[in-house]
Amino acid sequence: MNILSISVLAVVTVIICVMLKPKNAEISVMLGISCSVIILIGVLTQVSAIVTTINQIIASSGISIDYIVILLKSIGICLVTEFAVNTCKDSGSQSLASNVSLAGKIMVTVTALPLYSDILKTVLSLAGN
Numbered sequence: 001m002n003i004l005s006i007s008v009l010a011v012v013t014v015i016i017c018v019m020l021k022p023k024n025a026e027i028s029v030m031l032g033i034s035c036s037v038i039i040l041i042g043v044l045t046q047v048s049a050i051v052t053t054i055n056q057i058i059a060s061s062g063i064s065i066d067y068i069v070i071l072l073k074s075i076g077i078c079l080v081t082e083f084a085v086n087t088c089k090d091s092g093s094q095s096l097a098s099n100v101s102l103a104g105k106i107m108v109t110v111t112a113l114p115l116y117s118d119i120l121k122t123v124l125s126l127a128g129n
Contacts, residue, residue, distance in 0.1 A: 001042030009035060029091050036090075040083060070115050074108045081107075 013035035020028040058068055081104025088097035 001039070001045065006039050006042065009039065032090055033087055036083065036087060067115060070112055073111045077104055077107050077111060080104075 013031060017028040017032050020031065054068060054072070057063075058065060081100060084100045085097045085104075088094075088100060
């Protein structure tokens with residue numbers, strides 16, 4: 001799915017949702033969420049190309065795979081969180097969106113803890129402690 005297809009699908013869906021909202025708000029919300037899921041699934045088909053490129057970069061750079069795993073997990077958490085937050089906002093649930101956003105931030109922090117630990121160890125070893 002390319003950006004043109006995604007954009008056209010999104011704009012057409014928004015127009016339909018705006019037309020439906022005064023008479024049937026529930027259907028309008030469901031249509032918006034359904035379109036978002038379709039776009040997300042379409043974009044996720046590109047993940048294999050991303051993984052292949054990252055594997056090539058890892059092989060040529062000598063970067064530890066552990067750091068790349070942390071990076072990819074964090075990116076995944078951010079993307080899923082952003083999708084959920086926007087869906088909650090579109091459905092009119094700002095407080096739920098804020099809670100999901102906070103949970104995503106906490107999960108990224110927890111995921112990156114081993115990286116923080118390694119950085120601290122490196123700094124301490126360079127400082128002579």
